[in-house]
Amino acid sequence: MTTQSKKPSLSAAQTGPDPVAPEPFGPIVLKLAPVFDMTDEQLLEFCAVNDVLRIERNASGELEILPPANITSDNQNMRIAIDLGLWARADGSGEVFGPTAGFTLPNGAIRSPDAAWILKSRLAELPDAEKRRFAGIVPDFVIELRSPSDRLRGLHAKMDEYMENGVRLGWLIDPLDPLRRVYVYRPGAPVAILEGPATLSGAPELPGFTLDLQSIWEPAF
Numbered sequence: 001m002t003t004q005s006k007k008p009s010l011s012a013a014q015t016g017p018d019p020v021a022p023e024p025f026g027p028i029v030l031k032l033a034p035v036f037d038m039t040d041e042q043l044l045e046f047c048a049v050n051d052v053l054r055i056e057r058n059a060s061g062e063l064e065i066l067p068p069a070n071i072t073s074d075n076q077n078m079r080i081a082i083d084l085g086l087w088a089r090a091d092g093s094g095e096v097f098g099p100t101a102g103f104t105l106p107n108g109a110i111r112s113p114d115a116a117w118i119l120k121s122r123l124a125e126l127p128d129a130e131k132r133r134f135a136g137i138v139p140d141f142v143i144e145l146r147s148p149s150d151r152l153r154g155l156h157a158k159m160d161e162y163m164e165n166g167v168r169l170g171w172l173i174d175p176l177d178p179l180r181r182v183y184v185y186r187p188g189a190p191v192a193i194l195e196g197p198a199t200l201s202g203a204p205e206l207p208g209f210t211l212d213l214q215s216i217w218e219p220a221f
Contacts, residue, residue, distance in 0.1 A: 018152045019177045026151035027064040057110040073147040079215045081115050087209040094119045102134035105165040110134045113142035138166035146174040163187040169205040
Protein backbone atom coordinates (compact mmCIF):
# COMPACT_ATOMS: atom_id res chain seq x y z
CA MET A 1 0.00 0.00 0.00
CA THR A 2 1.36 3.45 -0.90
CA THR A 3 0.08 6.86 0.07
CA GLN A 4 1.57 10.30 -0.50
CA SER A 5 1.66 13.42 1.62
CA LYS A 6 0.30 16.61 0.07
CA LYS A 7 3.51 18.59 0.71
CA PRO A 8 7.23 18.01 0.25
CA SER A 9 7.50 18.26 4.05
CA LEU A 10 5.82 15.92 6.53
CA SER A 11 5.22 18.73 9.03
CA ALA A 12 1.46 18.18 8.93
CA ALA A 13 1.79 14.43 9.38
CA GLN A 14 3.98 14.93 12.42
CA THR A 15 1.02 16.35 14.37
CA GLY A 16 -0.40 12.84 14.67
CA PRO A 17 0.46 10.48 17.54
CA ASP A 18 3.70 8.53 17.46
CA PRO A 19 2.93 4.81 16.96
CA VAL A 20 5.37 4.06 19.79
CA ALA A 21 4.04 4.83 23.27
CA PRO A 22 5.38 6.16 25.48
CA GLU A 23 7.24 8.33 23.00
CA PRO A 24 11.04 7.95 23.27
CA PHE A 25 12.98 10.84 24.77
CA GLY A 26 15.25 11.18 21.74
CA PRO A 27 18.82 12.46 21.89
CA ILE A 28 20.30 14.39 24.78
CA VAL A 29 20.80 17.98 23.59
CA LEU A 30 23.71 20.02 24.98
CA LYS A 31 23.47 23.78 24.53
CA LEU A 32 26.99 25.25 24.36
CA ALA A 33 26.31 28.91 23.55
CA PRO A 34 26.80 31.46 25.00
CA VAL A 35 29.32 29.76 27.32
CA PHE A 36 31.67 28.77 24.50
CA ASP A 37 31.80 27.77 20.85
CA MET A 38 33.25 24.40 19.90
CA THR A 39 35.28 24.44 16.69
CA ASP A 40 35.10 21.57 14.22
CA GLU A 41 38.56 20.43 15.36
CA GLN A 42 37.50 20.45 19.02
CA LEU A 43 34.33 18.56 18.16
CA LEU A 44 36.39 15.93 16.34
CA GLU A 45 38.54 15.49 19.45
CA PHE A 46 35.47 15.46 21.71
CA CYS A 47 33.93 12.66 19.62
CA ALA A 48 37.22 10.74 19.66
CA VAL A 49 37.41 10.64 23.47
CA ASN A 50 33.70 9.76 23.70
CA ASP A 51 33.69 7.19 20.92
CA VAL A 52 31.11 4.97 22.64
CA LEU A 53 28.51 7.64 21.82
CA ARG A 54 27.09 8.91 18.53
CA ILE A 55 27.35 12.69 18.57
CA GLU A 56 25.87 15.06 16.01
CA ARG A 57 25.69 18.86 15.82
CA ASN A 58 22.52 20.59 14.72
CA ALA A 59 22.31 23.79 12.68
CA SER A 60 22.02 25.85 15.89
CA GLY A 61 25.38 24.56 17.13
CA GLU A 62 23.89 22.31 19.84
CA LEU A 63 25.30 18.82 20.36
CA GLU A 64 22.88 15.91 20.07
CA ILE A 65 24.09 12.81 21.93
CA LEU A 66 22.54 9.52 20.90
CA PRO A 67 22.86 6.40 23.05
CA PRO A 68 24.53 3.27 21.66
CA ALA A 69 22.19 1.07 19.62
CA ASN A 70 20.82 -2.14 21.08
CA ILE A 71 21.96 -5.35 19.42
CA THR A 72 18.76 -5.74 17.36
CA SER A 73 19.00 -2.26 15.88
CA ASP A 74 22.73 -2.65 15.29
CA ASN A 75 22.19 -5.96 13.50
CA GLN A 76 19.52 -4.37 11.30
CA ASN A 77 21.87 -1.50 10.50
CA MET A 78 24.62 -3.94 9.58
CA ARG A 79 22.33 -5.85 7.23
CA ILE A 80 21.35 -2.62 5.49
CA ALA A 81 24.99 -1.56 5.19
CA ILE A 82 26.01 -4.95 3.80
CA ASP A 83 23.28 -4.91 1.14
CA LEU A 84 24.17 -1.35 0.14
CA GLY A 85 27.89 -2.15 0.18
CA LEU A 86 27.55 -5.23 -2.02
CA TRP A 87 25.56 -3.26 -4.57
CA ALA A 88 28.02 -0.36 -4.46
CA ARG A 89 31.00 -2.66 -5.02
CA ALA A 90 29.34 -4.21 -8.06
CA ASP A 91 28.10 -0.87 -9.41
CA GLY A 92 31.40 0.91 -8.87
CA SER A 93 30.14 4.49 -9.17
CA GLY A 94 30.09 5.40 -5.48
CA GLU A 95 31.23 4.63 -1.93
CA VAL A 96 29.25 3.59 1.16
CA PHE A 97 29.57 5.06 4.66
CA GLY A 98 28.27 3.87 8.01
CA PRO A 99 26.84 5.60 11.10
CA THR A 100 30.20 6.78 12.48
CA ALA A 101 30.97 9.02 9.48
CA GLY A 102 30.13 12.69 10.02
CA PHE A 103 29.17 15.00 7.15
CA THR A 104 29.10 18.79 7.48
CA LEU A 105 26.00 20.12 5.73
CA PRO A 106 25.75 23.59 4.16
CA ASN A 107 23.60 24.77 7.10
CA GLY A 108 26.46 23.97 9.51
CA ALA A 109 24.94 20.80 10.98
CA ILE A 110 27.11 17.69 11.26
CA ARG A 111 25.05 14.57 10.64
CA SER A 112 25.81 10.84 10.70
CA PRO A 113 23.10 8.90 8.85
CA ASP A 114 22.84 5.18 9.53
CA ALA A 115 24.00 4.55 5.98
CA ALA A 116 25.08 6.87 3.19
CA TRP A 117 26.31 6.65 -0.40
CA ILE A 118 28.27 9.25 -2.38
CA LEU A 119 29.37 9.32 -6.01
CA LYS A 120 33.11 8.73 -6.45
CA SER A 121 33.27 11.66 -8.87
CA ARG A 122 32.22 13.99 -6.04
CA LEU A 123 34.50 12.38 -3.46
CA ALA A 124 37.44 12.88 -5.81
CA GLU A 125 36.99 16.65 -5.50
CA LEU A 126 37.52 16.60 -1.71
CA PRO A 127 40.92 17.93 -0.54
CA ASP A 128 42.93 15.38 1.48
CA ALA A 129 42.63 17.51 4.63
CA GLU A 130 38.84 17.45 4.32
CA LYS A 131 38.84 13.65 4.31
CA ARG A 132 40.38 13.60 7.80
CA ARG A 133 37.59 15.63 9.40
CA PHE A 134 33.81 15.94 9.20
CA ALA A 135 33.91 16.38 5.44
CA GLY A 136 31.95 19.21 3.89
CA ILE A 137 30.12 17.00 1.44
CA VAL A 138 26.45 16.09 1.28
CA PRO A 139 25.63 12.41 0.64
CA ASP A 140 23.70 11.59 -2.50
CA PHE A 141 21.68 8.98 -0.61
CA VAL A 142 20.95 8.42 3.10
CA ILE A 143 19.11 5.84 5.19
CA GLU A 144 17.85 6.39 8.72
CA LEU A 145 16.61 3.32 10.61
CA ARG A 146 14.50 4.16 13.62
CA SER A 147 15.69 2.66 16.90
CA PRO A 148 13.80 2.53 20.23
CA SER A 149 15.52 5.74 21.39
CA ASP A 150 14.54 7.81 18.32
CA ARG A 151 11.62 10.22 18.28
CA LEU A 152 9.80 9.92 14.96
CA ARG A 153 9.21 13.64 14.58
CA GLY A 154 12.91 14.26 15.16
CA LEU A 155 13.80 11.83 12.38
CA HIS A 156 11.32 13.50 10.02
CA ALA A 157 12.93 16.86 10.78
CA LYS A 158 16.33 15.35 10.05
CA MET A 159 15.11 13.94 6.73
CA ASP A 160 13.72 17.36 5.79
CA GLU A 161 17.13 18.83 6.64
CA TYR A 162 18.89 16.32 4.39
CA MET A 163 16.65 17.25 1.46
CA GLU A 164 17.06 20.98 2.03
CA ASN A 165 20.85 20.58 2.01
CA GLY A 166 21.23 18.59 -1.18
CA VAL A 167 20.59 14.87 -0.54
CA ARG A 168 18.95 13.38 -3.63
CA LEU A 169 17.22 10.38 -2.03
CA GLY A 170 16.46 9.45 1.57
CA TRP A 171 14.75 6.52 3.25
CA LEU A 172 13.38 6.62 6.79
CA ILE A 173 12.59 3.05 7.86
CA ASP A 174 10.46 2.57 10.98
CA PRO A 175 10.42 -1.06 12.20
CA LEU A 176 8.81 0.07 15.48
CA ASP A 177 5.63 1.12 13.68
CA PRO A 178 3.00 -1.67 13.69
CA LEU A 179 2.28 -0.72 10.05
CA ARG A 180 6.00 -0.96 9.20
CA ARG A 181 6.05 2.38 7.44
CA VAL A 182 8.87 3.57 5.19
CA TYR A 183 9.12 7.23 4.18
CA VAL A 184 10.80 7.97 0.86
CA TYR A 185 12.16 11.50 0.53
CA ARG A 186 13.21 13.35 -2.61
CA PRO A 187 13.90 17.10 -2.72
CA GLY A 188 10.92 19.18 -3.82
CA ALA A 189 8.65 16.13 -4.10
CA PRO A 190 5.86 14.73 -1.93
CA VAL A 191 7.05 12.23 0.67
CA ALA A 192 5.96 8.73 -0.32
CA ILE A 193 4.68 6.67 2.62
CA LEU A 194 4.91 2.91 2.10
CA GLU A 195 3.29 0.41 4.44
CA GLY A 196 5.13 -2.87 4.92
CA PRO A 197 7.05 -3.04 1.63
CA ALA A 198 9.00 -6.25 1.09
CA THR A 199 11.71 -4.40 -0.83
CA LEU A 200 12.81 -0.86 -1.65
CA SER A 201 14.21 0.23 -5.01
CA GLY A 202 16.85 2.95 -5.21
CA ALA A 203 16.12 3.75 -8.86
CA PRO A 204 16.67 6.08 -10.55
CA GLU A 205 19.23 7.62 -8.18
CA LEU A 206 20.84 4.23 -7.41
CA PRO A 207 20.05 2.11 -10.48
CA GLY A 208 19.92 -1.59 -9.72
CA PHE A 209 19.92 -1.26 -5.92
CA THR A 210 17.10 -3.08 -4.12
CA LEU A 211 17.00 -3.40 -0.35
CA ASP A 212 15.38 -6.54 1.07
CA LEU A 213 13.42 -5.51 4.16
CA GLN A 214 12.51 -8.97 5.40
CA SER A 215 15.35 -9.02 7.95
CA ILE A 216 14.24 -5.56 9.15
CA TRP A 217 10.60 -6.50 9.69
CA GLU A 218 11.49 -9.95 11.07
CA PRO A 219 14.80 -9.75 13.02
CA ALA A 220 16.91 -12.89 13.21
CA PHE A 221 16.72 -12.95 17.04
